[in-house]
Amino acid sequence: MNKPLVFFLSLMALTACTKQQTTGIHLENLDTTVVAQNDFYQYACGGWMKNNPLPNEYSRFGSFDKLGLQNLEQVNGLIADIAAKQHPMGSIPQKIGDVYNLSMDIERRNAEGIAPVLPVLAELDAVTAKDQWSAVLGKAMDYGLWAMYVDADAMNSSMNILNEYQAGFALSEKSYYFDQDEHTTHIRAEYLKHVEKMFTLFGIENAAEKAQTVLRLETRLAGAALSNVELRDPVANYNKMSIDELQVLVPQVDWTTYFAGLNIAPDSLSVGQVRHLQEAGKMLAEESLEDMKTLFQWQIIDGAADFLTEEIFMQNFEFYGRTLSGRQEPTPQWKRAVAMVNGTLGEAVGQMYVEKYFPEENKTRMLELVANLQTALGQRIQALEWMSDETKAKAMEKLNTFTVKIGYPDKWRDYTALEIDPTLTYYANIQRAAKFEQDYSLSFLGKPVDKDKWFMTPQTVNAYYNPATNEICFPAGILQYPFFDMNADDAFNYGAIGVVIGHEMTHGFDDQGSQFDKDGNLINWWTEEDRARFEERTKVMEEYFNGIEVAPGTFANGAFTLGENIADHGGLQVAYLAFQNAKKQRTPEQAQSAAELLNNGSGELQFTEEQRFFLAYSNVWAGNIRDEEILQRTKNDPHSLGRWRVNGALPHINAWYEAWNVTKESPMYLEPQKRVSIW
Numbered sequence: 001m002n003k004p005l006v007f008f009l010s011l012m013a014l015t016a017c018t019k020q021q022t023t024g025i026h027l028e029n030l031d032t033t034v035v036a037q038n039d040f041y042q043y044a045c046g047g048w049m050k051n052n053p054l055p056n057e058y059s060r061f062g063s064f065d066k067l068g069l070q071n072l073e074q075v076n077g078l079i080a081d082i083a084a085k086q087h088p089m090g091s092i093p094q095k096i097g098d099v100y101n102l103s104m105d106i107e108r109r110n111a112e113g114i115a116p117v118l119p120v121l122a123e124l125d126a127v128t129a130k131d132q133w134s135a136v137l138g139k140a141m142d143y144g145l146w147a148m149y150v151d152a153d154a155m156n157s158s159m160n161i162l163n164e165y166q167a168g169f170a171l172s173e174k175s176y177y178f179d180q181d182e183h184t185t186h187i188r189a190e191y192l193k194h195v196e197k198m199f200t201l202f203g204i205e206n207a208a209e210k211a212q213t214v215l216r217l218e219t220r221l222a223g224a225a226l227s228n229v230e231l232r233d234p235v236a237n238y239n240k241m242s243i244d245e246l247q248v249l250v251p252q253v254d255w256t257t258y259f260a261g262l263n264i265a266p267d268s269l270s271v272g273q274v275r276h277l278q279e280a281g282k283m284l285a286e287e288s289l290e291d292m293k294t295l296f297q298w299q300i301i302d303g304a305a306d307f308l309t310e311e312i313f314m315q316n317f318e319f320y321g322r323t324l325s326g327r328q329e330p331t332p333q334w335k336r337a338v339a340m341v342n343g344t345l346g347e348a349v350g351q352m353y354v355e356k357y358f359p360e361e362n363k364t365r366m367l368e369l370v371a372n373l374q375t376a377l378g379q380r381i382q383a384l385e386w387m388s389d390e391t392k393a394k395a396m397e398k399l400n401t402f403t404v405k406i407g408y409p410d411k412w413r414d415y416t417a418l419e420i421d422p423t424l425t426y427y428a429n430i431q432r433a434a435k436f437e438q439d440y441s442l443s444f445l446g447k448p449v450d451k452d453k454w455f456m457t458p459q460t461v462n463a464y465y466n467p468a469t470n471e472i473c474f475p476a477g478i479l480q481y482p483f484f485d486m487n488a489d490d491a492f493n494y495g496a497i498g499v500v501i502g503h504e505m506t507h508g509f510d511d512q513g514s515q516f517d518k519d520g521n522l523i524n525w526w527t528e529e530d531r532a533r534f535e536e537r538t539k540v541m542e543e544y545f546n547g548i549e550v551a552p553g554t555f556a557n558g559a560f561t562l563g564e565n566i567a568d569h570g571g572l573q574v575a576y577l578a579f580q581n582a583k584k585q586r587t588p589e590q591a592q593s594a595a596e597l598l599n600n601g602s603g604e605l606q607f608t609e610e611q612r613f614f615l616a617y618s619n620v621w622a623g624n625i626r627d628e629e630i631l632q633r634t635k636n637d638p639h640s641l642g643r644w645r646v647n648g649a650l651p652h653i654n655a656w657y658e659a660w661n662v663t664k665e666s667p668m669y670l671e672p673q674k675r676v677s678i679w
C-alpha cells in the first residue's frame with residue numbers, strides 16, 4: 001500500500017521540479033559597476049539600457065515598449081495571414097485585411113496624391129456665411145473647436161451623458177503657445193514652418209500668411225483652454241446644464257442645429273471647459289469667415305497627413321516625429337498598418353490575439369494576485385494613523401466594490417456597421433472608421449452605463465482604473481514578462497505586475513480618483529479634516545517631484561504627475577505588503593523551495609527576495625529616451641519619466657531602505673520625516 005503512495009509523492013516532486021520556479025531577474029539587465037544605493041535606476045536597468053540602444057524610429061524605448069513591439073509582431077503575424085487571402089465582403093477578415101492592405105499600399109496613395117481629401121476641403125470651401133457654422137460643425141468629422149463624446153455622468157454614474165471637451169489647437173498643451181523658454185520658442189517657430197510647408201504641399205496659396213493665421217487662432221483658443229494641471233480637477237471640469245442654458249452660455253452657435261448635424265437631440269450635457277467653449281463661440285462670430293476657414297483647412301490637412309502620399313507623411317514626421325520628440329526615422333509601414341487595424345477593429349483583433357497568445361492559467365494567477373493586493377490595501381487603509389474611522393469605512397467600501405477585469409472582455413464589440421471598401425481610398429475608409437467610432441460613442445447617449453465595456457483592447461500593453469465604474473482592468477497584453485511571469489517566484493510577480501495592480505487600485509484613491517465614491521459619483525465621502533490631511537500629504541509628493549531636474553533647467557511638474565506618483569507610491573507599498581503576506585502563508589514545502597531558490601548557485605540568486613522585489617519593479621521602467629522626448633513628456637505626460645518612477649519613488653519606501661541597506665551616506669537617502677506617506 002505504501003509503494004503507490006511513495007510513487008505518487010515522487011511524481012509530485014518531479015512535477016514541481018519540472019515547474020521549477022525562477023527568480024525572473026535577468027542579470028544582464030543590471031549595471032553592477034555602479035553602487036545600487038547611489039543610483040538604483042542605473043544599477044537595476046543600466047545593462048538593459050546598454051543592450052537595447054534606442055532604435056532610430058523611437059523617441060523612447062523601454063522594456064514596456066519592447067513588450068509592445070513583441071505584441072505588434074504577434075498581431076502582425078495574425079493580420080498579415082488574413083490580408084494575404086480573399087474573404088467575403090462584410091466579414092471581419094475582409095475588414096481587417098483591407099484596412100491593412102490599404103495602409104501598406106503606398107504606391108497607390110502616391111498615385112492618388114491629395115485627391116482623397118479634396119471633397120472634404122471643397123465642402124468647407126462652400127461655406128459662404130458665418131451663420132452656416134452651426135450646421136457645418138455639427139456634421140464635420142475632420143475639424144472643429146471642441147469635441148463631443150458620451151460617457152458616464154460624473155454625478156449620476158449609472159447613466160450616460162453628453163460631454164464637451166476643449167479642442168482645436170494642434171499642439172494640444174496650452175503651454176506650447178505661451179512658454180518663452182528657448183525650446184518651446186523653437187517648437188513654435190518650427191510649427192509655423194511646418195504649417196506653411198503643408199499648405200504648400202496641398203497646393204494652397206498664401207501658405208506663409210495662412211500659417212500665421214493658424215498660429216494666431218490656435219493661440220487664441222489655447223489661451224482660453226485649461227492647462228494639463230487644471231484639467232485634473234474633476235469638479236471644475238464638470239458643468240452640467242440644459243441645452244437652453246448652453247444656448248445662453250454660447251449664443252454664437254445654434255445648438256439645436258449643431259446637434260442635428262450629429263444626429264442627436266440631447267436635453268443636457270456637461271461642458272468640460274466653459275471659458276474655452278465661450279471663446280470658441282466668440283471666435284466663430286468675431287473672426288472673419290476666411291480666417292476660420294484657414295484654421296479648419298489646416299485641421300483637415302493635419303488630420304489627413306498620415307493617410308496620403310509619402311511626401312506628406314514625411315513632412316508630418318519631420319515636425320511631430322523629429323522636432324517634437326527627436327525621432328530619427330518614421331515608424332515602418334507594417335507597424336503603422338497594424339496600429340491602424342488595432343485602432344479601427346481592435347476587439348476583433350483582440351479576440352484572435354487572446355485565442356492564440358493568452359493562456360487561461362494567467363487569468364487564474366492574476367485573480368489570486370489581485371485578491372491579495374486588495375487585502376493588503378485594506379490592511380494599509382485600516383492602519384492609517386492620519387485617517388478617521390468614518391472615512392476609513394467609506395474607503396473600505398470603495399475598495400471592496402472594485403470591479404476587476406482581466407485578459408479580455410466577456411462580450412465582444414460588434415463591427416457589423418463598419419464598412420471597409422477597398423475600391424475607395426485609404427483616407428475615405430479611415431473617415432468611415434472615424435464616423436463609426438463617433439456613432440458608437442453617441443449611441444450610448446441617454447442609456448445606462450454598460451459596465452462590461454472595455455476601454456482598452458486585449459492586446460494593449462497597459463492597464464487602467466476607471467473612476468466612473470470603479471473598475472481596474474488588466475488586458476492580456478500586459479500579462480507577460482517583464483510584468484508577469486508564470487514561472488517566476490512571488491518576489492518577481494509582486495514587484496512587477498503586483499505593483500501595477502496596486503498602482504491601478506491606488507488611482508481610486510489618488511488626487512482625482514479619491515473624489516469619486518464607490519459608485520463612481522463625484523461625491524465627497526471624506527470628512528473635512530481627513531481631506532485636509534490627505535492634501536497635506538500629497539503636497540509633500542508634489543513638492544518633491546517639483547524639485548527633480550529632468551533636463552538641464554527643466555523640472556518635473558509635480559502637480560501634473562501627482563496622480564501617477566501617488567499611484568506608484570501606493571502600488572509599491574501595497575504590493576510589498578501583499579508579498580510579505582504571501583510569504584507568511586507559505587507551506588513548509590513552499591518555504592523550503594523559496595529558500596533553495598535563494599541559496600542555490602550564484603549570480604542572480606545572491607539577492608534576497610526583498611531585493612529582487614525592487615529589481616523586478618525597476619526593470620519594468622528600464623529604457624532609453626531622447627532629450628526632445630523628455631521635454632515633450634514633461635509637458636504632456638502625466639506619468640513621471642522611467643528614471644524617476646524608480647529613483648523618485650523608491651526613496652519614499654521604507655522597505656527599500658531595509659532591503660538594500662540604504663544608509664544616510666547614500667545620495668538617494670531621504671530623512672524619514674521627508675518621506676511621503678499616503679496610502
Ligand SMILES: [Zn+2]
Pocket residue numbers: 503504507564567
Ligand atoms: Zn496610472
